[in-house]
Amino acid sequence: MNQSSSSLPRLTLLEQEDKNRLSGAVIEILESIGMEVHLDEARDLLIKGGAREDSSGRICLPPVMLEAALVSAPKNVLLFDREGEPALDLGERRAYFGTGSDLWYQIDLQSGERRPSVLEDTARAARLAQGLDNLDFVMTAAHASDVEPERAYLAEVAQLILNTSKPMIHIAKDVSDLAAMWELASLVRGGEEGARVKPYMIHYAEPTSPLKHGRDSLAKLLFCAEKGIPLVYSPAPLAGSTAPLTVAGHVAQGLAEGLFGLVLHQLKNPGAPFIMGMGPAILDMVTTQSSYNAPEYYLGYLTAVEMSHYYGLPSFGYAGTSDAQIPDGQAALESGLLIYLSSLIGANLNHDVGYLDFGRTGALEFMVMGDEFISQARRFMRGVPVNEETLALEVIRAGAQGKQYLTNPHTLRHCRSEQWRPRLLNRLGYEKWRRSGAPDLQEAARKRALAILDGGPGKPPAPDLAGRVLRVVDKFRP
Numbered sequence: 503m504n505q506s507s508s509s510l511p512r513l514t515l516l517e518q519e520d521k522n523r524l525s526g527a528v529i530e531i532l533e534s535i536g537m538e539v540h541l542d543e544a545r546d547l548l549i550k551g552g553a554r555e556d557s558s559g560r561i562c563l564p565p566v567m568l569e570a571a572l573v574s575a576p577k578n579v580l581l582f583d584r585e586g587e588p589a590l591d592l593g594e595r596r597a598y599f600g601t602g603s604d605l606w607y608q609i610d611l612q613s614g615e616r617r618p619s620v621l622e623d624t625a626r627a628a629r630l631a632q633g634l635d636n637l638d639f640v641m642t643a644a645h646a647s648d649v650e651p652e653r654a655y656l657a658e659v660a661q662l663i664l665n666t667s668k669p670m671i672h673i674a675k676d677v678s679d680l681a682a683m684w685e686l687a688s689l690v691r692g693g694e695e696g697a698r699v700k701p702y703m704i705h706y707a708e709p710t711s712p713l714k715h716g717r718d719s720l721a722k723l724l725f726c727a728e729k730g731i732p733l734v735y736s737p738a739p740l741a742g743s744t745a746p747l748t749v750a751g752h753v754a755q756g757l758a759e760g761l762f763g764l765v766l767h768q769l770k771n772p773g774a775p776f777i778m779g780m781g782p783a784i785l786d787m788v789t790t791q792s793s794y795n796a797p798e799y800y801l802g803y804l805t806a807v808e809m810s811h812y813y814g815l816p817s818f819g820y821a822g823t824s825d826a827q828i829p830d831g832q833a834a835l836e837s838g839l840l841i842y843l844s845s846l847i848g849a850n851l852n853h854d855v856g857y858l859d860f861g862r863t864g865a866l867e868f869m870v871m872g873d874e875f876i877s878q879a880r881r882f883m884r885g886v887p888v889n890e891e892t893l894a895l896e897v898i899r900a901g902a903q904g905k906q907y908l909t910n911p912h913t914l915r916h917c918r919s920e921q922w923r924p925r926l927l928n929r930l931g932y933e934k935w936r937r938s939g940a941p942d943l944q945e946a947a948r949k950r951a952l953a954i955l956d957g958g959p960g961k962p963p964a965p966d967l968a969g970r971v972l973r974v975v976d977k978f979r980p
Contacts, residue, residue, distance in 0.1 A: 510885040512595075513846035515804055521812045524754055524805075529565050531758035536560030537713045541720040544766055551769045560713075563765055571765045572813055574772040579732050579816050581639070582700040584667040584690055584963060590638060592777065592816035595848025597883070599821050599841070599876050600639035601631055601869065602854035602861070603658075603673055603706075608644060609828065609858070609865040611951055616863060619644035623864070624658045627856070628665035629960030630866055630951055636876040639669045639704075641853055643864055651675075652980040656682050659703075660975045663690065664968055665960040671704040671734065671853065677721040678980050680705060684729055689970050690963075698730040704777070704851070705731050706818075709759045711739035715766075723763055727770035734818045734851070735763035736779030740792060741802070743785045749798055753805045756780040761813075777851060779818025780806040791860055794823045795836040800843060807849045819849025822872035823857040829868040829944045833858060837868070838875040845879045866955075867947040874926045874947070881922035926950065 516524070539545045539561045549555060553563050578593035590598050608619050611626075627643035642658040649657045655672070656679045662670045663686060674680035683703060684694075691697040707722045709715045719735075726733040737759035739745030741752045760778055767776050782802030783792045793799055803820060810817035821844045824833035837855075844852045854861070855876070856869035886892075897912040907913050926946045928935060935941075941949075962968060 509888070511846055511883055512848070513804070513843065514808065515801070515847075516808050521809065524750065524757070524809060525812065527750075527754040528758045528761060529568065531713075531754065532563040532568060532762060533565060534562065535713065536562035537709075537715055537759070537762050539715050539720070540717045541715075541724075543724065544715070544720045547724075547769050548766060551765075563762065567765050568761060571761075571768040572815070574768045575764060575776050575815060576773060577814050577816075579775040579777060580701075581669045581704065581732065582702055583669055584663065584702060584961075586691070586696075586700050586702075589669050590851075592850040595811070595850075597819070597845045597849060597852060598638040599844075599852045599855055599872070600637055600668075600671070601627060601641045601643045602823075602857050602864075603641035603643065603671070604645045605643060605857070605862060605864040606645055606647075607859070607863040609863060609867075611866045611948065611955075618647040619864070620648045621646035621654075621657055621661060624661040625665050625960075626955060627864070627866060627869065628662050630869060630954055631668060632666040632960045633954035633957070634870065634873040636873045636880065637668070637855060637869070639671060639851070639853075640666055641671050642673075643856060643869075652679075653975070653978060655679050656686075656978050657975055659683050659686060660971050663971050664962055667961045667963075669702055669704070671706050671851070673706050674722060675980070676718045677725050679978065680722050680725055682974060682978050684725075684731065685974055686971055687731075689967065689974065694729070701730070701732050701775070703731065704734060706734045706736065709735070709737050709763060711737050711744040711759060712755060713759060715759075715762065720766070723767055724770050727767045727774045730771070730774055732775040732777060733767065734777045734779050735760055735767070736781055736818050738781035738783055740783045740785050741798065742787060745782075749782075749801045749805065752782055752802050753780070753809070756782060756802075756806060757809055764815075776815065777818050778806075778810045778813065778815040781820070782806060791825070793825055794820070794854075794857065794861060795825045795840065800840070804843060804847045807844075807847045811848065817848075817850045819844045819847075819852035820854050821849075821852035822855030822868075822875070823861070824868075825858075825860055827859050827863070829858065829865050829871060829947070833868060834871060834875075834943060837872055838878075841872065841875045842879050842882070845883050866951045867944055870947040870951045870954075871926065871943060874924065878922060878924070878927075 581590040623644035826832040855872035
């Protein structure tokens with residue numbers, strides 16, 4: 503009677519036969535179609551490991567190479583915060599959420615106007631993320647138009663270190679600024695060995711669809727494998743343009759592109775941490791926009807995550823995005839829906855909270871809205887524990903006599919833990935809502951963002967570390 507069970511919410515799209523057929527298509531792409539490889543070191547490593555070069559120069563992989571890589575790749579990846587405390591344990595359907603990167607524009611929190619992103623936007627987003635309990639990691643959330651392009655990525659990473667203690671995912675132009683970022687990670691940990699043992703930074707790189715792996719992407723992949731930097735290697739094939747229009751074909755190609763990277767990564771350093779991803783972008787044939795929130799995007803993305811479970815790899819996911827131009831009703835719908843879908847499918851690293859405008863524009867109040875939706879989804883994902891305490895038969899018996907449950911100790915015992923309480927979403931009656939100024943969701947989120955940013959400097963590092971971080975940026979010459 504006292505044994506507890508809990509049916510946790512879970513979403514699946516595919517039957518086992520579907521997964522097997524998708525995996526078979528991936529194997530055929532790798533073995534008989536092959537990939538372009540534009541780095542000699544990578545080609546040599548692959549051929550030495552058992553790959554063959556076909557008559558067109560494409561590299562083809564026998565199934566045994568993929569099987570070996572899947573065996574050696576870690577099933578879980580543990581990430582630490584800036585202070586060295588455990589923060590994220592990727593794998594086993596655990597869902598974490600964070601911001602995105604490279605946004606060219608911002609909706610200014612004060613004026614409401616759309617303007618080009620600057621370096622301070624990265625700092626402000628990091629400080630805001632530090633104050634949002636449901637954002638677990640950060641990316642740059644902006645691409646600085648006021649910094650030389652060759653130095654922008656490194657300058658943005660420095661701002662993350664200076665303004666939040668949360669783990670980060672970063673992007674690098676090439677292996678030279680990736681090496682400088684590794685120097686920053688080593689500074690934070692007191693040396694390279696500390697950075698290996700307690701990784702704080704994840705790197706994001708992409709192959710080029712269709713079926714091409716460029717020189718810079720491969721160089722960064724090999725650098726990450728050598729140093730033990732956790733790597734997301736995530737293709738972004740565009741359905742109808744750089745990938746088949748059908749969801750199954752779209753996903754099969756993207757999986758093959760990402761897993762090809764896994765094979766090379768594990769050849770370089772077996773056991774190095776690798777995170778599987780795919781951005782299944784959809785080319786809208788009417789507007790020619792690349793949609794983040796089309797239903798076909800959701801289907802492709804969720805299928806790719808389900809296949810990451812099939813392969814036993816940690817996954818890179820998406821959440822909190824919208825194709826809307828401002829944080830309006832469309833934005834709230836799309837953001838919340840994708841957060842719930844990512845939670846239910848069990849995607850691990852769900853980035854892009856706060857993205858608008860097809861991934862071109864960010865808004866800090868939209869980050870705050872995303873934090874609220876994540877909080878709600880996490881309550882839902884606790885599921886329904888079924889045990890003697892939760893079935894509450896004795897409470898029901900007492901209620902039958904007393905005609906109410908409000909004063910029952912069982913109600914008092916569970917009233918805080920059982921019910922989720924919103925910070926932004928409106929639960930006031932009409933009259934109370936009007937008396938409180940009739941706020942809408944966007945305005946409530948804007949006020950919370952301003953309150954967090956006005957409340958302090960985020961979580962800066964020790965002054966001596968801050969100075970050394972800035973000196974690395976100052977001396978960087980690509």
